Amino acid sequence: MKIEDIYTVLNNISPFELQEKWDNSGLIVGNFNDKVKEIYISLDLDLKMIKKIKPNSLIITHHPLIFSPLKKINNDSYSTKILKKLIKKDISLISMHTNIDKSHLNMYVGREILGFDFKKIDDFIITANINMSLKKLQKIVKEKLNIKILKTVKSHKYINTIALTTGSGMSLLPYIKADCFLTGDIKYHDAMEAIAREITLLDIGHYESEIHFSTLLNRLLEKYLKNNDKKAIIIASQNPFNYK
Amino acid sequence: MKIEDIYTVLNNISPFELQEKWDNSGLIVGNFNDKVKEIYISLDLDLKMIKKIKPNSLIITHHPLIFSPLKKINNDSYSTKILKKLIKKDISLISMHTNIDKSHLNMYVGREILGFDFKKIDDFIITANINMSLKKLQKIVKEKLNIKILKTVKSHKYINTIALTTGSGMSLLPYIKADCFLTGDIKYHDAMEAIAREITLLDIGHYESEIHFSTLLNRLLEKYLKNNDKKAIIIASQNPFNYK
């Protein structure tokens, strides 16, 4: 199986052209003509995980390894450390980031993982009517997304509508038209802004809300892989946070 | 007491010229010639708090109310909502942000609140030798900073040196030369980067690490206020987060 073939399949599933300007989705490491032995799917890469991956494989991640372009490959940053390991083991890397956020991931997490009837899609924001108490919503969110500690910014006791953006969506706050916004990486000033705008926030975790990328993509690739007598290996990057 | 006089005192304590380019510290609302009845000190402003403040007062906050310059005063943003209330009650506002971070706040939190022997100052980063287990450090940090849930990114079991930046310091990660970095608003990608760089992170909270601004400034102003037969009123903005 050549990288080019898989790239074409992925592009049919979620066109790379959909990505935002600042994004770096696509083939990040490797060549279109390279042959691939195994295919791995993961939210992210980390150093421990790469040890387990076989040489001449392809990894498909959600987050691009490289964001800021590299001028020197000599410091100890996350990108350069992992880049070196990939090159040494001839591992290729494709990332599907903002393109699949928009085309699939938000809706998948909202409907299939959380189980709410999300309908409206507006770029990165999806919205649903839920009509339940905040308490009940908190309970569902903790269970379904497997969140240990749920950080809440409370502006309402009862929630009619929720909006959802997986990952890190707080820059979208001015466009939220719902009682409650579910997203990850909520910072202090975001919370102050939400209170002034009378919006409730639930921090669903960048990791916890996007870890579902792997099962989603696996399912989307299933038919294609079967036809080629292949299976993708789902491999979990670790949640970097502990709570005490 | 005229605003100009207090401004001069504050500028002697921590020159406004020290602020970063992108900051907006200084007299944000009001006129230098206005007379001031009461002086309030707070980390931040919120709508409930303003109800309690007397007209013709001055508030001194840590965070500037306006960051992005305003072209329209008609939306429902935090800045414009509060701005209107201040103007209606003739309340003036001075903010001391990155200038006092550098000149006092980091060192105050590090030495007097946390009780460690911080010595080296490098702009926004202070460093100390502590030589203790991560467990013990976590315990001290939770107690001294009154943190309910401590988010940790664990790269070591034993910590020789710590670095500290109050507020939101993760953009400084590449410059950290310590085993463990204490700061607030730690996001998922920050955590992944720290693991690759083998740095331990403790999320000490933007709110919890900077709420001490009020007692700090009150102490710095004490002598001046006494000479003028005045007292500053410390007024607490509320922590926007709940944990469950």
Next chain:
Amino acid sequence: MKIEDIYTVLNNISPFELQEKWDNSGLIVGNFNDKVKEIYISLDLDLKMIKKIKPNSLIITHHPLIFSPLKKINNDSYSTKILKKLIKKDISLISMHTNIDKSHLNMYVGREILGFDFKKIDDFIITANINMSLKKLQKIVKEKLNIKILKTVKSHKYINTIALTTGSGMSLLPYIKADCFLTGDIKYHDAMEAIAREITLLDIGHYESEIHFSTLLNRLLEKYLKNNDKKAIIIASQNPFNYK
């Protein structure tokens, strides 16, 4: 009557989307949901005028109060001084600037006030054949626009065609295809440029050429206001210049 309703009517008269990039037309102070007691129309705002305006009113002006975005509300600039007064009296402000220049104002001043048969519209420039001596043109312009001292840059004795841009149009000189250009705020280097290009200039005054905004808008709103049993109050900002 809600601001939102009037905004919609104004937007139907002259869509705010027509405005230039650098402009700030639209709802500048106030909220779409606010109710409005009185409606005032004026070319501009000044401090004396605001004293006469009732609280909870809406003012519709031609010139936007805010051009350069505001970071501090503590200096003594025109914008901030007036902004404070508006907020204190709960007065809302909508400005219709380059959108109505293009859609109505130039043509209204050219045809109805000056009485010439303007036909061609090219963005901010309208053109007419007039075929008369410069002397006669000067006489008409002074009378119709009520100009005390008419500043002229004379390149012809006889004028076949004139172009007109109300307000401050001299940056458009390279696009003028007429013997004579009527606009306001003509500066010295503009005049030198016009002489080299053999174009005659008549300075019709920024104030004198745009004061007609109020009667124009009043007429455009008449039907809507009648249906709502309302009347707009035309209120005149003062010409800041005296001549001696």
Next chain:
Amino acid sequence: MKIEDIYTVLNNISPFELQEKWDNSGLIVGNFNDKVKEIYISLDLDLKMIKKIKPNSLIITHHPLIFSPLKKINNDSYSTKILKKLIKKDISLISMHTNIDKSHLNMYVGREILGFDFKKIDDFIITANINMSLKKLQKIVKEKLNIKILKTVKSHKYINTIALTTGSGMSLLPYIKADCFLTGDIKYHDAMEAIAREITLLDIGHYESEIHFSTLLNRLLEKYLKNNDKKAIIIASQNPFNYK
């Protein structure tokens, strides 16, 4: 006499390095090695004037002929029309603009032409105590600067201090610390701003306030020219405005 020699003398009188970034003072047309037959001094160039100037001369003007750099020499702009005439007659051009404004011209106009005791210089702004009625000031200004129609923005009846910037100085308004500001090219919005700031304005004309450049420079060059048995010819560009 070579251009280089005269350039050196001018540079000693008022260093070209003093000019603002956006300015284009210096040798604009001609070569440093060219020999010069006659020297002319003028505020500006115009097409009629160039007819009277002898070939192989040097003109020294206040305003630079070229501001926006030229990509095509085929349109009918002021700069390109005059540039062609200069080249055809081998006339060289040196301009002394913001350098001489700062070093001499403002002070010369303020003290020697207007006759006030200006003392403080702050870049382009000079300031004097005058203590007289606005009426009396208006009378003096009209007489001394030979102004036919004096445009006034009136904020006071009695003037203690005046500030002066020759030419077009209204962008300096926020820095004016005087009751009354004398400058040229005052536009409508400048006037509105001045009223809000309670500053009186007198429009002393861009042309009328800078025409004195020629006599000033002639005097500054006198000694050098005498030593070389030369005389500079003062040649007047025409005021482009007529008033009716």
Next chain:
Amino acid sequence: MKIEDIYTVLNNISPFELQEKWDNSGLIVGNFNDKVKEIYISLDLDLKMIKKIKPNSLIITHHPLIFSPLKKINNDSYSTKILKKLIKKDISLISMHTNIDKSHLNMYVGREILGFDFKKIDDFIITANINMSLKKLQKIVKEKLNIKILKTVKSHKYINTIALTTGSGMSLLPYIKADCFLTGDIKYHDAMEAIAREITLLDIGHYESEIHFSTLLNRLLEKYLKNNDKKAIIIASQNPFNYK
């Protein structure tokens, strides 16, 4: 014959709108209304050539005389030296640069001068199948383009496909999909890049590959000139390089 007429004819042949953003094709010196006695065509201008050209002529060149806009006409650069000569002799200049590269010149040189069956055009790149040894290709290129010393970067012995860009095309290397690229002005780092990409380069000379502009344009203008009883004079700028 007026310049405007010839400009229109040229614009029909190869629309000036086709030019790249950074280009300066069009009427560079002269006015659309000027009458033209003689028409000259040349790749470029040089000082010797201008001596031979009659006053009141029009020159049509491939390369624009002015690239960087001019602020001063007093240094000894190529552009300003020649500009002065053109103005003094009332010679007008039109340049047809990237527009005619794309519409005609590449294809003319590829098919009619080199004699290969170029078919695909992709902006500035044309491609042909040739199927011959590099040696044979080198021989043909030297003969047909009259190249004395042929600089080669050799990555193949046998060439299936060639790409061609006249003038200076090395910035297009990443887009070349052929074994061998023919262009001029090949620099050292370009050559190193080509070796890594396994592309053969033949340096066909900026001058040698574009000197054919004159005969091409002459042919394209023939009919129009005949109808006006005119002939264009082809005048050769000199190759600046000697080889030893």
Next chain:
Amino acid sequence: MKIEDIYTVLNNISPFELQEKWDNSGLIVGNFNDKVKEIYISLDLDLKMIKKIKPNSLIITHHPLIFSPLKKINNDSYSTKILKKLIKKDISLISMHTNIDKSHLNMYVGREILGFDFKKIDDFIITANINMSLKKLQKIVKEKLNIKILKTVKSHKYINTIALTTGSGMSLLPYIKADCFLTGDIKYHDAMEAIAREITLLDIGHYESEIHFSTLLNRLLEKYLKNNDKKAIIIASQNPFNYK
């Protein structure tokens, strides 16, 4: 021997801070703590050469491998192809580019290789009086720099002074104050500009003029290497050009 040690020695020889803003000199691949088995010196890297280099070595080149920062490591560019090979063989790379041009290389080539008495250094330009015929100069240059075909732009028969910039120096033409300029990568428009400015050009080749970097650096490192019982291996990148 650690990379850090060698880096320090190189920085003492020619401080990396001397480099131009756009340059990327320094440690480009590898880590300061890595140990180095062999040290190689070369003008440049190419794929053939890397095969011969032992793993865990350090290469010191003149030209930085990476100029444009990299976002993807999947295309077939020179930089990414070679980067992968370096990483796979654990080869580190330091480049000394514009810093050593200024501090040593120009003077070394001018005095020791060419044998002229260069004296004045002005950034990248060195100048010498030579007083000889162009013919004689051409002969010396060809011999000393081992240039097969010498490309000349001839403006003089006799040369009093020469300027020299190794590599690609034509952007410096406006600053050349000599009869003749020796540099590499001379393009057609550079040549036309030189003729207008009456400067003679000799194209001394980017490769031919900088290949001496290796012997120069070897000599500068000799003492340090001896003290560490090491020898540097000089390895020649190949001249990419053939002439026919």
